[in-house]
Amino acid sequence: MLTSAGSNLERVLKSGRHVVTAELGPPKHSSPHNIIRHTKTLKGYIDAANVTDCQSAVVHMSSISAAFHIMNNGIEPVVQVTCRDRNRIAIQSDLLGAYSMGLKNVLCLSGDHQMFGNHPTAKNVYDIDSIQLIQLTRRMCDEKLFFSGAAIKEFEPKFFIGAVANPFADPFEYQVDRLEKKINAGAEFIQTQCIYDLERFARFMEMCVERGLHERAHILAGVTPLKSSRAAKFMQNRVPGISVPEEIVRRLTKAEDQKTEGISICIEQIKYMKENVKGLAGFHIMAISWEEIIPEIMKGAGICQCS
Amino acid sequence: MIVAEQKPLAEILHLIEGYNKLLLLGCGSCVTVCLTGGEKECEILASALRIKRRLAGKPVEIKTHTVTRQCDPEFIDELQDMVEDVEAIVSMACGVGPQYLAERYSDKYVIPAMNTKFVGGSIQQGIWEERCSLCGDCMIHLTAGICPIARCPKSILNGPCGGAQNGKCEINNELDCVWHLIYKRLAAQGRLDLLKRIIPPKDWSESRDGGPRRMIKEGI
Numbered sequence: 177m178l179t180s181a182g183s184n185l186e187r188v189l190k191s192g193r194h195v196v197t198a199e200l201g202p203p204k205h206s207s208p209h210n211i212i213r214h215t216k217t218l219k220g221y222i223d224a225a226n227v228t229d230c231q232s233a234v235v236h237m238s239s240i241s242a243a244f245h246i247m248n249n250g251i252e253p254v255v256q257v258t259c260r261d262r263n264r265i266a267i268q269s270d271l272l273g274a275y276s277m278g279l280k281n282v283l284c285l286s287g288d289h290q291m292f293g294n295h296p297t298a299k300n301v302y303d304i305d306s307i308q309l310i311q312l313t314r315r316m317c318d319e320k321l322f323f324s325g326a327a328i329k330e331f332e333p334k335f336f337i338g339a340v341a342n343p344f345a346d347p348f349e350y351q352v353d354r355l356e357k358k359i360n361a362g363a364e365f366i367q368t369q370c371i372y373d374l375e376r377f378a379r380f381m382e383m384c385v386e387r388g389l390h391e392r393a394h395i396l397a398g399v400t401p402l403k404s405s406r407a408a409k410f411m412q413n414r415v416p417g418i419s420v421p422e423e424i425v426r427r428l429t430k431a432e433d434q435k436t437e438g439i440s441i442c443i444e445q446i447k448y449m450k451e452n453v454k455g456l457a458g459f460h461i462m463a464i465s466w467e468e469i470i471p472e473i474m475k476g477a478g479i480c481q482c483s
Numbered sequence: 484m485i486v487a488e489q490k491p492l493a494e495i496l497h498l499i500e501g502y503n504k505l506l507l508l509g510c511g512s513c514v515t516v517c518l519t520g521g522e523k524e525c526e527i528l529a530s531a532l533r534i535k536r537r538l539a540g541k542p543v544e545i546k547t548h549t550v551t552r553q554c555d556p557e558f559i560d561e562l563q564d565m566v567e568d569v570e571a572i573v574s575m576a577c578g579v580g581p582q583y584l585a586e587r588y589s590d591k592y593v594i595p596a597m598n599t600k601f602v603g604g605s606i607q608q609g610i611w612e613e614r615c616s617l618c619g620d621c622m623i624h625l626t627a628g629i630c631p632i633a634r635c636p637k638s639i640l641n642g643p644c645g646g647a648q649n650g651k652c653e654i655n656n657e658l659d660c661v662w663h664l665i666y667k668r669l670a671a672q673g674r675l676d677l678l679k680r681i682i683p684p685k686d687w688s689e690s691r692d693g694g695p696r697r698m699i700k701e702g703i
């Protein structure tokens with residue numbers, strides 16, 4: 177029996193209303209100034225903010241500390257926890273600390289390899305992997321057990337546990353199995369990698385729905401507005417696990433105002449998915465270094481609670 | 484076998500700076516097989532070092548010798564006479580060799596001439612690849628005989644990660660994603676069921692993390 181975390185995100189997802197979450201990247205310095213500003217811009221629009229854990233293996237403020245600032249400024253955060261930098265001791269210690277601060281949602285992932293970041297000579301940890309992390313966090317909450325099996329005598333954490341899925345990773349046929357494995361491990365909500373190839377994503381979701389995975393976990397479709405054709409090409413060639421169809425690059429290249437075109441593409445994609453893709457519980461907008469554009473996209477796509 | 488490669492010549496020259504009488508010691512085991520530290524390579528390296536030092540106006544005297552195995556006290560003992568009048572010993576074995584030498588001849592400066600890379604085998608003429616991380620608790624019956632600990636840059640036990648595309652690893656598109664290989668082989672064997680099970684976290688205490696390991700064979 178899964179215990180309830182009592183998070184707002186959990187409540188809204190369980191109510192059946194479509195949710196919108198957005199990614200908020202912590203700063204590469206020690207001031208919470210920018211994230212607080214972004215939090216204030218997005219307050220009232222999004223249901224939760226996903227706080228990245230040293231994304232692309234570049235050093236940023238820790239996801240837990242940044243999440244704390246976001247929470248204190250009015251948005252419920254989802255704390256990302258990767259397996260790259262911490263062993264099972266450090267991860268559990270951080271989970272306890274996060275919960276003690278009132279952080280109730282976690283998203284478990286492997287993390288990008290350190291060679292992508294600004295410390296490529298670092299030693300990676302990967303003591304456990306993302307699926308093991310989901311399973312063990314689940315056990316802390318439901319069975320009051322540390323990863324080792326030792327008892328958490330009192331005040332066990334109660335997290336709402338999420339995981340990621342990448343419909344664009346290979347082998348394609350296995351991605352649904354792997355998602356099911358994550359759900360079996362105890363993931364209750366799923367965020368997908370940025371979607372550009374709608375056809376492939378639709379096929380992925382059909383398979384999920386066939387197996388009833390959308391009823392066992394809330395699946396949020398990930399979208400990222402592209403600022404320029406250069407950004408699109410970068411995504412296409414340099415970011416692992418993302419597939420950007422040529423057509424999108426072409427549209428951006430031809431556009432007079434690439435930013436506006438990028439926003440239109442993103443809005444069209446959300447609208448298309450809302451109407452045509454079954455099994456989605458909402459959207460996750462990853463507007464990397466472009467957070468202020470999120471309200472406009474939400475209004476344009478008609479997924480705004482306030483509209 | 485253990486695969487090791489020679490350090491760059493400039494680095495070895497730097498390490499032997501100030502020493503004028505050396506013993507350069509090859510090893511007849513793994514490094515002979517991977518063509519980097521055997522008898523032949525030992526002679527070639529000795530000549531290169533002698534020439535470089537002569538050109539620099541600081542000639543060096545280098546004795547060469549290759550033992551059957553540097554990881555065996557028995558073969559190291561035999562070197563007593565040769566070691567006596569040199570200032571330093573340069574080992575061309577994997578990391579075990581220089582340690583055995585330093586232990587047996589503790590008053591000598593022992594210099595490693597090699598970088599010990601991995602445990603693996605050759606995949607084609609002149610190319611070797613890592614296959615095992617010596618984790619101490621082999622589990623590759625679950626992964627189609629392919630080791631994800633040694634061959635996945637994240638050592639993921641329930642892969643592939645989200646970065647795998649077109650069968651290649653996220654860190655380098657010339658590197659096969661091992662989880663893709665595992666998937667393909669299990670699919671061909673009709674054993675994809677194995678991938679539905681969650682492989683539990685590893686007990687790393689059996690690995691290097693538990694401190695230097697020892698193996699005792701009873702009855703010897």
Ligand code: SF4
Binds near residue numbers: 614615621
């Ligand atoms: S599972 Fe362990 S022992 Fe087996 S090949 Fe991999 S690293 Fe080596």
Ligand code: SF4
Binds near residue numbers: 635639646662
């Ligand atoms: S792409 Fe494959 S081999 Fe590379 S890190 Fe991911 S799972 Fe491991």
